[in-house]
Amino acid sequence: MYKIALMGNRETIIGFKLLGVSIFPVKKKEESVEILNKLVKEEYAVIFITEEIGCQIIEEIEILQKTSFTSITIIPSKSEKKYLGLKILRNNIEKAIGTDILFRKEVE
């Protein structure tokens, strides 16, 4: 049995606390990288990261997603939509197929 973690700014993720998801409020980049690296080594199978933190540590997320057992997923945050999750999806599609054949609509 593995645990589920949630990282992001406090206001966005606090609601999940009563469900029993482990939440890690973070603000700064260095802090989030540190916590993310720690969580990946522990028994977390899924880590959700809110968009505005995810934007800052996207390189680390991509590396860990490729190399570690943990699944790291971007979820939208309360404040603004940045479509980071969709961007990662499109990157993957481009890498696999060569072109972005599925969605032609712009999300930039």
Place this chain on the structure above:
Amino acid sequence: MLLKVNPNRMELIRLKKRLIVAKRGYKLLKDKRDALIQVFVRLAKESNMLREELEEKLLKCYAIFSNTSSLMSKLALEETLMFPKAKVKTEVSFKNVMSVNVPQYKLKCEGRYYSYGLVDTTAELDSALRKYHEILPLMLRVAELDKSLTLLANEIEKTRRRVNALEYVIIPDLEETIKFITMKLDEMARSNTSAIMRIKEIIRA
């Protein structure tokens, strides 16, 4: 490009064997690549759809929760959130898709999440929590798809490189070298025959 080998019969046999193996590997890897891409496209479409649904639903959840926190005093909310009784865990199993181990998550909830008193909490909190609870399986599914897509994309890239290397480098090289050795051997045989013919003439004269 010609391989650096000695043009003799041993090498020829060895190279012919290698060519057969390379051709078989090429065919298999091409099939693997096609199958992987098929799975990938299916998952990518699903992922795109689910992600849009998730973003929409999550934003709604956030809105409901903001509502709650504005209705309750900050202290009361903090108190309520302090000791969660429920536990969410996930069971991980792996599915083998064309030799890629794709994870599958199953949600396990323990305990009830209404672990607070009814006095200082509002009804909105209950509904917010219910919404959050409903959305968890969807979140897990999206996480599962995200991870699968990353793994599959890597595998597709690797397989495609192998297929290309076989198709454009290894197989042509082998074919060229085999041709070169055959020619060389034939040439040697011819020169041998002509030498013998010459010697025969010398002896007769």
